Amino acid sequence: MFSTAAIVISLLLLMYLAYRGYTVLLLAPLMATLAVLLSGDIVMMMPIYTQTFMSALGGYLLKFFPIFLLGALFGQLMADSGAASAIAGWITRVLGEKHAILTVVLACGLLTYGGVSLFVVAFAIYPIARELFRAADIPKRLIPATIALGSFTFTMTALPGTPAIQNAIPIPYYGTNAFAAPGLGIIAAIIMFSVGWGWLNSRARKAKAGGEGYGVHDEMQDTSIDPEEGVETSREMPFWLAIVPLVLVIGVNALFTYGIFPAMDFAYLNAExxxxxxxxxxGLWAIIIALIVSCAWLILTRLRHWQDLQNTLNRGALGSMLPIFNTASEVGYGAVIASLAGFAIIRDAVLGVSPGNPLISEAVAMTTLAGITGSSSGGLSIALETLGSDYLQMAQQAGISPELMHRVAVLAAGGFDTLPHCGAVITLLSICGLTHRQSYLNIAMVTIAIPMLAVISVITLGTLFGSF
Known part of the structure; x- marks a missing residue:
């Protein structure tokens, strides 16, 4: 029982200190050590660190490092080539300031579904959103929620084939691919997009009726972010050319997932x-190949236009380091927690939630750990590393397809991940020069409440009709 309390104490401290801005690279091993010490396993402290924590961290890197690296590189190439700003500019010209909220959501959604990092998208879209909202006299405090709806929700967890790391994590655990349960994913995406858009429009109308307007803001505070982390948007690029790499990411992924790989006989690989x-x-190989093809296309087709290709490549590669090691450290922490005696009580309690329907138990586990870690990928990784085999076995016994388990896991991880201590939320508010007090309620509505509605809908439909 005391071991369970030790786990809870370490989790609460991890969540609190992460919210206060301390890096997970230090917090994860320190909080894991604290849990071991409070559990009374002092002698085991160093072996658990070197054999359990570091083994889990290294194993995660082996599985997912290429996707983090290529995803960050692709996002930087899209930004510095001018493709991201060209796409955002085209959508702005087509829809205009009268549909400012829809314009920003679609611009963010198109870029993130094409594989551009949500942080790159936030930097690229914020200046456009600021001018659109000012022209339409919509409160600036709604900008973070609008960007979050387009970047943190339906394109990250729901749309089939999305190259987001969250959609890749369940693949090796369930033997699925990025297009798992496409019909249910599309339904979830429609719910998140339409209800979220409706919510933001209702807030804008209410503000207009109250005479609030854009508001008076010191826009100089928006430069508090290091300009080296920003995006170059000086190059002109035609929309038709800018959209090609996004199409390639999804198209090449689908080609290998449904065409090339199923037609190949891989038996010879097992000899080696x-x-x-x-x-x-x-499923992972398909995403990796798609990102490589898209990066190569951007480099080769814009070869004469690069001002500093070396800098772009270096920044993209280095930009992958912190996210991958943050998440891997959280996985190491989860492995240590799972090795403690008290975890058996927590595991049995989670697995015991709705024992007749593992989808509900899985959703509770994924969204709870995502909320604790403040990271959808971190929570998803910890949950699947410790409980993935249990859920797969439960699903097989209940006649539930791994594809449905995959989609529910990813959707649920995109629920409580955006609690106030979430790093993505803190970064987004910093980019926009706003505070939690000003904008967080609307962020929570479009990234927590509405996505959880989508999860419930998918679980209900999946239980009644299976995966489709």
Missing amino acids: FPDLEVANQT
């Missing part, structure tokens, strides 16, 4: 790699 489970890897 006897431990390789090909079915659990082809």
Whole structure:
């Protein structure tokens, strides 16, 4: 019982200190050590660190480092080539200031669904959103929620084929691919988009009726973000050319997932790699190939236009380091927690939630851990690393497809991940020069409340009709 209390204390401290801005790179091993010490396993402290924590951290890097690296590189190439700003500019010209909220949501959604990092998208879209909202006299405090709706929700967890890391994490655990349960994913995306858009429009109308307007803001505070972290948007690029790499990411992924890989006989690989489970890897291979093709296309087609390609490549590669090591450290923390005696009580309690329907239990586990860590990818990774095999077995016994388990896991991880201590939320507010007090309520509505409605809908439909 005391071991369970030790786990709870370490989790609460991890959440609180992460909210206060301390890096997870230090917090994860320190809080894992604290949990071990409070559990009374002092002698085991160093072996648990070197063998359990570091093994889990290294294993996560082995699985997902290429996707983090290529995703960050692709986002930087899209930003510095001018493709991101060209797409945002085209949508702005087509829809205009009368549809400012829809314009920003669609611009963010198109870029993130195409594989551009949500942080790159926030930097690229914020200046456009600021001018659109000012021209339409919509309160600036709604900008963060609008960007979050387009970047943190339906394109991250719901739309089939999205190259977001959240959609890739369940693949090796469930033997699925990025297009798992496409019909249910599309339904979830429609719910998040339409209800979220409706909510933001209702807030804008209410503000207009109350005479609030854009508001008076010291826009100089928006430069508090290091300009080196921003995005170059000086190059002109035609829209038709800018959209090609986004189409390639989804198209090449689908081609290998449904066309090339299923037609190949991989039996010869097991002679060279006897431990390789090909079915659990082809989904990751498809995403990696799609990102490589898209990066190469951007580099080669814009070869004469690059002002400093070396700097772009370096910044993109280095930009992947902190996210991958943050998430891997959280996975290491989760592995240590799972090794403690008190975790058995927590595991049994989570697995015991709606024992007749593992979808509900899975959703509770994923969104709870995502909320604790302030990270959808971190919570998803910890939950699947410790409980993935249990959920797969429960699903098989209940006749539930792994594809449905995949989609529910990803959708649920995109629920409580955006609690106030979430790093993405803190960064977004900093970019916009706003505070939690000004904007967080609307962020929570479009990134927590409405996505959870989508999760409930998918679980209900999946239970009644299965995966589709």
